[in-house]
Structure formats: structure tokens, C-alpha cells
Amino acid sequence: xxxSKRAIEVQESPIRKLxxxxxxxxxxxxxxxxxxxxxxDIETPEIMLxxxxxxxxxxxxxxxSQGLDIYREALVHYFQHLNIFINENDxxxxxxxxxxxxxxxxxxxxxxxxxxxxxxxxxxxxxxATMADVRLRPITTYAETGFALPTxxxxxKHITRKTRAILICNPGNPTGTVYTRAEMxxxxxxxxxxxxxxxxxxxxxxxxxxxEKVTSVLELKGCxxxxxxxxxxxxxxxxxxxxxxxxxxRNKELMxxxxxxxxxxxxxxxxxxxxxxxxxxxxxxxxxxVLAEYDKRRNLVYDALTKVEGLVCVKPRGAxxxxxxxxxxxxxxxxxxxxxxxxxxxxxxxxxPAEGFYATPGLGRNELRIAYILNTEDLTKAMHIFTTGLEExxxxxx
Amino acid sequence: xxxSKRAIEVQESPIRKLxxxxxxxxxxxxxxxxxxxxxxDIETPEIMLxxxxxxxxxxxxxxxSQGLDIYREALVHYFQHLNIFINENDxxxxxxxxxxxxxxxxxxxxxxxxxxxxxxxxxxxxxxATMADVRLRPITTYAETGFALPTxxxxxKHITRKTRAILICNPGNPTGTVYTRAEMxxxxxxxxxxxxxxxxxxxxxxxxxxxEKVTSVLELKGCxxxxxxxxxxxxxxxxxxxxxxxxxxRNKELMxxxxxxxxxxxxxxxxxxxxxxxxxxxxxxxxxxVLAEYDKRRNLVYDALTKVEGLVCVKPRGAxxxxxxxxxxxxxxxxxxxxxxxxxxxxxxxxxPAEGFYATPGLGRNELRIAYILNTEDLTKAMHIFTTGLEExxxxxx
Numbered sequence: 065x066x067x068s069k070r071a072i073e074v075q076e077s078p079i080r081k082l083x084x085x086x087x088x089x090x091x092x093x094x095x096x097x098x099x100x101x102x103x104x105d106i107e108t109p110e111i112m113l114x115x116x117x118x119x120x121x122x123x124x125x126x127x128x129s130q131g132l133d134i135y136r137e138a139l140v141h142y143f144q145h146l147n148i149f150i151n152e153n154d155x156x157x158x159x160x161x162x163x164x165x166x167x168x169x170x171x172x173x174x175x176x177x178x179x180x181x182x183x184x185x186x187x188x189x190x191x192x193a194t195m196a197d198v199r200l201r202p203i204t205t206y207a208e209t210g211f212a213l214p215t216x217x218x219x220x221k222h223i224t225r226k227t228r229a230i231l232i233c234n235p236g237n238p239t240g241t242v243y244t245r246a247e248m249x250x251x252x253x254x255x256x257x258x259x260x261x262x263x264x265x266x267x268x269x270x271x272x273x274x275x276e277k278v279t280s281v282l283e284l285k286g287c288x289x290x291x292x293x294x295x296x297x298x299x300x301x302x303x304x305x306x307x308x309x310x311x312x313x314r315n316k317e318l319m320x321x322x323x324x325x326x327x328x329x330x331x332x333x334x335x336x337x338x339x340x341x342x343x344x345x346x347x348x349x350x351x352x353x354v355l356a357e358y359d360k361r362r363n364l365v366y367d368a369l370t371k372v373e374g375l376v377c378v379k380p381r382g383a384x385x386x387x388x389x390x391x392x393x394x395x396x397x398x399x400x401x402x403x404x405x406x407x408x409x410x411x412x413x414x415x416x417p418a419e420g421f422y423a424t425p426g427l428g429r430n431e432l433r434i435a436y437i438l439n440t441e442d443l444t445k446a447m448h449i450f451t452t453g454l455e456e457x458x459x460x461x462x
Numbered sequence: 463x464x465x466s467k468r469a470i471e472v473q474e475s476p477i478r479k480l481x482x483x484x485x486x487x488x489x490x491x492x493x494x495x496x497x498x499x500x501x502x503d504i505e506t507p508e509i510m511l512x513x514x515x516x517x518x519x520x521x522x523x524x525x526x527s528q529g530l531d532i533y534r535e536a537l538v539h540y541f542q543h544l545n546i547f548i549n550e551n552d553x554x555x556x557x558x559x560x561x562x563x564x565x566x567x568x569x570x571x572x573x574x575x576x577x578x579x580x581x582x583x584x585x586x587x588x589x590x591a592t593m594a595d596v597r598l599r600p601i602t603t604y605a606e607t608g609f610a611l612p613t614x615x616x617x618x619k620h621i622t623r624k625t626r627a628i629l630i631c632n633p634g635n636p637t638g639t640v641y642t643r644a645e646m647x648x649x650x651x652x653x654x655x656x657x658x659x660x661x662x663x664x665x666x667x668x669x670x671x672x673x674e675k676v677t678s679v680l681e682l683k684g685c686x687x688x689x690x691x692x693x694x695x696x697x698x699x700x701x702x703x704x705x706x707x708x709x710x711x712r713n714k715e716l717m718x719x720x721x722x723x724x725x726x727x728x729x730x731x732x733x734x735x736x737x738x739x740x741x742x743x744x745x746x747x748x749x750x751x752v753l754a755e756y757d758k759r760r761n762l763v764y765d766a767l768t769k770v771e772g773l774v775c776v777k778p779r780g781a782x783x784x785x786x787x788x789x790x791x792x793x794x795x796x797x798x799x800x801x802x803x804x805x806x807x808x809x810x811x812x813x814x815p816a817e818g819f820y821a822t823p824g825l826g827r828n829e830l831r832i833a834y835i836l837n838t839e840d841l842t843k844a845m846h847i848f849t850t851g852l853e854e855x856x857x858x859x860x
Contacts, residue, residue, distance in 0.1 A: 105521070305733065
């Protein structure tokens with residue numbers, strides 16, 4: 065029995081593909097620090113967990129396809145607090161940010177059409193693009209220049225007759241970049257001129273460390289028809305397993321079309337939506353405290369990496385990832401080697417090889433992504449394993 | 463800004479499209495009995511709700527992309543109880559049965575390839591097919607013959623070079639059919655001969671009223687490579703808002719490919735999976751009691767319908783829907799008229815027009831689907847509104 069071509073070609077997640085090696089090591093009693101996946105160790109807010117604990121519902125029933133009213137109303141307030149003014153009808157609740165991205169690709173592009181992305185990009189965009197039968201056309205950015213956005217001229221050179229949208233992740237996973245307002249306005253100008261949608265994945269909106277304010281795609285003037293926000297509560301409230309996100313746009317036709325796809329899959333998880341709606345009651349200090357904790361982690365990881373000879377990395381300004389370019393040939397081999405061979409006090413680490421975050425073949429092979437999502441004590445041990453492991457690996461392999 | 467062709471063409475759910483009329487009536491203080499959607503009024507089992515209420519987790523974390531171990535182990539036991547022997551690796555947990563169906567279409571078909579379906583079929587297959595860029599090629603079945611499966615010859619005549627799978631819903635939504643073992647074996651033979659996958663949506667497995675046992679696609683001999691089960695816990699445990707389903711196959715390559723798509727969207731809702739896993743502890747009497755209740759409802763609705771002059775319907779043997787062919791031209795107009803104009807004691811009903819359950823243009827226009835998912839008291843009132851409303855409508859419109 066043949067499988068479809070796309071089933072054979074779809075990318076295996078570089079974030080999860082080395083997981084079996086971790087399982088093998090764990091089965092031998094080795095402790096693994098997981099720096100491969102953006103699963104924070106921050107506790108989910110009590111106010112959210114209480115919704116589960118105090119559940120009064122007798123029936124876990126379908127919700128509306130566009131999302132529960134209380135969830136969408138909570139989002140309206142959340143965005144209002146950010147000086148972004150939308151109403152409930154501009155929002156469709158989705159099953160995580162993942163579904164929002166698949167919807168955005170599906171409603172904007174015909175099969176085989178193209179979306180521009182800046183590589184390295186969130187690797188799962190590849191899977192979503194395969195689902196939606198959309199080609200991701202990469203524009204390369206570089207660790208050496210802080211993964212800065214290319215000039216307008218470079219971007220425009222990549223636009224073809226098939227280009228339908230530009231997709232950004234801001235703050236950037238895996239790069240840690242935060243685009244300036246000027247950069248966002250440049251992208252908006254390009255999109256307006258070439259009739260492209262601007263799809264903005266802003267799930268790390270709260271995670272900015274240098275006092276910047278993220279410019280949301282929804283704030284751009286004159287972009288009401290082309291701006292599409294994809295969002296998720298997973299990171300903001302450390303609730304990754306609650307599959308709740310949203311797609312937001314003021315383009316009414318686009319939202320009406322998206323709703324039809326949303327109707328086919330009936331609804332996003334209802335209890336999760338109720339739980340997330342409660343988080344609107346959190347004070348600003350909640351995010352401030354979380355951010356302070358991540359900032360410590362960021363500094364710890366960055367300081368450890370800068371001490372490694374020949375390693376290139378840029379201090380991330382946002383999100384909670386860092387791309388490290390290693391002074392070795394193949395980062396994936398190094399990670400597998402760590403999982404199979406290298407222990408410090410019977411502990412080791414798993415990270416994500418970065419090659420899968422690039423669409424251009426061959427790029428990123430000597431890079432890896434570290435998610436700094438563990439407490440500083442664990443992270444200190446993990447980075448010690450990383451740096452001593454790399455020394456050892458170079459001795460063994462070079 | 464142009465939308466994609468598929469965004470314009472994707473079907474609006476006939477189950478949910480008339481909902482705005484219901485909202486309008488409700489806003490005027492009219493009580494609506496909802497017979498349009500398969501949302502049972504049966505309470506979700508306490509054993510499941512207790513998992514939410516007793517939540518110990520401090521972090522609502524990502525689960526494995528293939529589903530939580532406890533959930534997949536519970537499913538292994540569940541199927542074992544049905545004399546179906548699979549192991550955890552044959553299962554991927556999905557976000558409802560919906561995602562399982564999108565996965566099944568995506569891994570079996572290239573873009574533009576075809577899946578045979580027997581119409582009328584579960585209308586949301588249209589949306590999934592648009593998502594997956596697959597053509598549903600309908601083979602018509604008829605109310606007059608109880609929506610019986612066509613002969614092998616008729617089925618084989620519909621197979622083209624582009625056909626990759628046959629998709630069935632057993633027990634059938636919206637038809638209430640339950641395929642015999644002989645019918646299932648005939649389908650298996652056709653699939654084997656023509657190298658087609660057999661995708662079986664069995665979410666209503668427990669809902670059979672005539673003592674039959676549903677023959678699962680997983681029980682068919684020699685079909686290990688081509689059999690794909692799509693399942694959901696929504697109906698079985700009256701937990702539609704818990705978005706938890708699964709795709710099951712013994713075809714290892716197919717499951718490996720499916721896992722890659724599953725990795726892209728990270729995981730299904732984790733707390734919902736935990737809650738569902740607890741339901742494995744329910745005694746057989748749980749389903750027996752639920753079934754007895756539905757059987758009462760089935761008889762009530764069927765008896766009411768058979769009293770309507772000129773109405774054609776067949777007594778459903780499974781699921782909880784009935785297709786009624788009305789002695790009027792347009793069932794959708796009738797439903798809208800009920801919602802806008804017809805009240806009994808300031809109450810009215812909403813049902814789903816059946817045209818959208820057919821892929822052949824023009825078919826089903828005078829049919830509607832009734833979901834018998836309300837208690838007998840409400841259902842009695844609803845069917846009274848239906849029958850008297852139809853009389854009145856005929857007077858006004860014919």
C-alpha cells in the first residue's frame with residue numbers, strides 16, 4: 065500500500081525526533097535535562113487550574129466553532145490592555161497556535177502557492193505548510209548579524225507571482241529577535257504594495273527582555289485587510305497542554321472563510337477555553353515575575369555559551385530560545401552523542417538540532433536550539449554538561 | 463485581498479449554518495429544541511469529571527505527540543474488551559475524530575486524488591476533504607432502501623485511477639445504518655483487489671439498537687495494511703467538548719507518517735486525555751443504560767415521523783440520527799420558517815438540512831437530519847412542533 069507523497073516527505077520534527085534517544089537513556093536511569101522543547105517548568109496559574117478543580121459542568125459539551133464567548137471576550141480585554149482594539153467577531157478560537165497557522169495558510173494560499181519566511185524559522189511551519197500544501201520560500205538571516213531582517217530590496221527580490229503572504233514569528237522562535245516598529249512598518253509596506261497577507265505568530269509577545277514593546281501586526285495602520293495574527297496561550301500562561309489559541313483578523317471575508325473550516329472540526333477544547341478565560345484576571349505582576357525568571361535563565365545560558373571557543377550566538381531579545389552555531393560539523397550528531405555517551409553525575413541533556421529550522425538545504429547543520437525553560441539550578445547543570453560535553457566531543461570526534 | 467479558492471469554496475456546515483436563526487429566536491425569548499447537532503444531553507460520566515476536579519498537576523504540559531501513555535493504554539484495554547487486539551504503537555491520539563479523519567485523508571491521498579463515500583455521509587467530511595485537498599466521490603444510497611450499501615459491481619464502477627480509499631461511517635451518521643459483517647468483508651475484498659485503504663469512522667460503535675455487533679475495520683482478516691480506524695470518545699462518553707479521538711492502524715509506515723503530522727501540531731489536549739483515560743473504569747452497564755435511553759428516543763422520533771403523510775424514513779439501527787425525506791421541496795426553507803415563524807407555547811426547533819450531506823448536486827434538498835439527543839419529554843414536544851409545523855408550512859407554502 066502506497067502512502068501519499070506528502071506523507072513520505074513531511075518533515076520529522078527536529079524538536080521531537082531525538083526523543084527516542086532520551087527515552088533510551090532514561091530507561092537506563094540517566095536523568096535528562098530537556099532543552100529541546102518549549103515546555104516551561106513555570107507552574108500554570110492557580111486561577112486557571114482552579115477552573116478545572118471547580119468544574120460545575122455536568123456535560124462536557126461542544127462549544128461554538130468560533131470559540132466560547134467567555135474566551136473571546138477575555139481576549140478582547142487582553143488585547144485592549146495592549147492598546148489593540150478588536151471585537152469578538154475578529155477572533156476565532158483555535159486548537160493551539162498550530163491550528164491558527166494551518167487556517168491562515170489555507171485561507172490565504174491556493175495549493176502550491178508560496179509564503180515568504182525568514183529562516184531559521186519555527187520548524188513546525190514546515191509541517192503546517194505540508195498540511196496546507198503551501199511552499200515556504202525562505203529568506204536567510206544569520207546568527208552573525210543577530211538574525212536581523214533583510215532589507216526591503218532583498219525581501220522584494222524573493223516575491224514571485226506565486227507569493228501570497230509573509231509569515232513572521234515575533235518575538236522570534238528560534239532566533240530571539242524582536243522586530244522594531246520600523247521593521248514591522250517596512251514589512252507592512254511591502255505587503256501592501258504586493259498585495260500579500262502579513263501573518264504574524266506572536267505567541268511569545270510577553271517574553272521581551274530589553275524593555276521593548278512588541279509591535280503587533282494588529283497595530284499596523286492601513287493593514288486591516290492583510291494583517292493576520294496567530295496566537296496561543298501555551299507560553300503566556302505556561303499551559304502548553306491546554307490546546308487553546310486564536311486567529312485574529314479584521315478582514316471579515318477572511319474570518320468568515322476561516323469559520324467554515326473551523327465548523328468542520330466542530331470546536332476547540334471547551335474546558336481548556338474556560339480555564340484560559342479565567343487567566344484574564346491575572347495581575348500584570350504575573351507576567352513581570354515570569355519574565356524576570358526567564359531573564360535570569362537567558363543570562364545564564366548566554367554567559368555559558370559565550371565562554372565556548374568558536375561558538376557563535378547572539379543574545380536573544382525575546383522568546384526563550386537561543387540558536388548556537390557550534391565549532392563542529394554536525395549538531396545533531398553531537399546531541400545524539402551526548403544522549404548515548406556523555407554523562408555528568410549520570411545526567412545528560414537533549415537539545416534540538418537547528419537544521420530543520422532552515423528550508424535551504426545544508427544550512428544550520430552545525431547549529432542547535434536551546435530552550436531555556438528550566439530553573440537556574442537545573443540550567444546551570446545542563447549548561448555544564450553542554451560545555452564539558454562539547455569539549456569531550458571535539459576530542460573524540462575531531 | 464483575494465482569499466484562496468478553497469476558502470471560498472469550502473462548505474458551510476449545514477449542521478451549524480442555521481444557528482444564527484436560532485440565536486435570533488432565542489433573543490426574542492423563544493425556547494429552541496436543538497435537533498441539529500449531535501450534542502447529547504446525557505451527563506458526562508462522574509469518573510471523567512472527577513479527573514478535572516481532582517487535578518493534581520501543577521503544570522498543564524505538552525503530552526507526547528502520539529498521545530499520553532495512559533490514554534493509549536486505556537484504548538488498548540477498551541479494544542481488547544471488544545476482541546480487537548492492538549498495541550499502543552498502533553494508536554495515535556488525536557484532537558477529536560475530526561483530526562483523525564484529516565490525518566487519514568492526508569497520509570493516504572495525494573492532492574486531487576479521490577476517496578469513495580456513500581452519500582448521504584457525515585457532512586463535515588467535505589470540510590476535511592477541502593483541508594486535505596482530496597475529492598470525495600459519492601456513491602448514492604437511498605432512504606427507500608434503508609441506505610443499504612450498493613452492490614460490489616456498483617462500487618467497483620466508481621473506482622478510477624485516482625481512487626485511493628473508501629471511507630465509511632459505521633454505524634452511519636446521518637443514516638443510522640449498521641453494516642453487516644458480509645458487507646464489511648465485501649468492502650475489504652474490493653479494497654484488497656484495487657489497493658485501496660478502507661477508512662472507517664466508528665465513533666458511534668456503541669450505539670446499535672437491534673442487538674447487532676458492529677464489525678470494526680480492525681477485525682477484517684488480511685486487511686492489516688489497508689485498514690484505518692478513526693474514532694472519538696465524544697459520543698461514547700458524552701464528552702464532545704473534550705477534543706479527544708484517535709487514529710488506529712497496524713500499518714506501521716502509515717502510522718510513522720501520521721506521527722510526523724502529529725508532531726507538527728505538538729499534542730492533543732492533555733487534561734482531556736487524562737480525563738478520558740479514566741473512563742476505561744466504567745462498567746458495561748454504563749453504555750447499556752445510555753443505549754436504553756437512546757432507544758426510547760429513537761422509537762419516539764421514528765413513531766412520530768411514520769405518522770406524517772408522505773414522509774419517507776427508515777428506522778435507524780445505529781448512531782442517533784434519522785434522515786427524513788419530506789413531502790415538500792426544500793427542507794432548509796422549512797427549518798428557517800420554523801425558526802422565524804412557528805411557535806408552540808413560544809417554543810420551536812432547529813434541525814439540519816440534509817442537502818449538505820450529499821455531494822451530488824441537487825440531492826437531499828427535501829431531506830433533513832434529526833439528531834435524537836434530547837430526553838423523551840423534550841423530544842415529545844419537539845416532534846409535536848415538527849409535525850404540526852409541517853402541516854402549517856404546507857398550508858402556507860404549497
